[in-house]
Amino acid sequence: MNIGQASKATGVTAKMIRYYDEIDLVRPASRTDSNYREYDDRQINELRFIKRARSLGFSMDEITQLLSLWRDRGRPSREVKAIADRHVADLDARIAEMQAMAETLRHLSHCCAGDDRPDCPILADLTEGKEPSDPVRRRPSFNR
Amino acid sequence: MNIGQASKATGVTAKMIRYYDEIDLVRPASRTDSNYREYDDRQINELRFIKRARSLGFSMDEITQLLSLWRDRGRPSREVKAIADRHVADLDARIAEMQAMAETLRHLSHCCAGDDRPDCPILADLTEGKEPSDPVRRRPSFNR
DNA sequence: CTTGACCTTCCTATCATGGGAAGGTCCATT
């Protein structure tokens, strides 16, 4: 299986498959004489694994750990669970943060006439340099 | 007021103040003879405005729009409200996405013994290349 | 006049992702 077929089989773009190779996350099973990457079932499954993990919001770093546990037949499920639980806590924290933002804005928007006049509680709020509860902080690997 | 004082007054790092200058978001009121940036109350308020807007999760793009409305005394509050409402919808969508991830993981984790044995429903789920409901997609400007 | 704290510009990196160029390879159809 070359990279195009692997891409079709997993839904991971060829670009990303090359990237995973580059960062040593998933290396091709071999190279053909003409230097084409060759993937077999093992790698295909790993790519699917990554795709699914990514869709659950795991960071690349967490995925690296998960993948190494997945490869280790003797892993203790405790370790996997720990990663997942940490990730859930992380998600929950970010959800709460965004909910707070949304609530604040809903309130401000509710108080805004939304007509032709310039008076606007939303701008008023932004203008009073109130300190936000916390500086906004988001995880490195959860971008884009 | 030079950049260091502006930074102290607003909580925005000098680095970022220079960046906002560079991208024409907030330019210094003037430059001293020795080329130091000088800020006055106007810019200080704008920097506070940006900080607060950022803490509410607005993208730089939205902030650009909000700032231009804020500068426009005759703006219709309708436009401000529209931006805020769009942003709230956006937040809600991302919240829902993350909640779905968290729910899925909570379920899987709940089913995982978390002991010394290797069997793990979390890894099992990642292994079955189930397609995720939607490819994960996040907004450009909401990074880090 | 020196020292240290500040300012300036310029360059580098992040991280996952994609776009594109230049050039090699494979296969099916003339």
Add this chain to the structure above:
DNA sequence: AATGGACCTTCCCATGATAGGAAGGTCAAG
């Protein structure tokens, strides 16, 4: 066998908001 198109390779560049650091100029207090 030659051609053409679809594929592969590597390499470079960009993103967005943010930070780190180097090299050099400026200011104010001692």
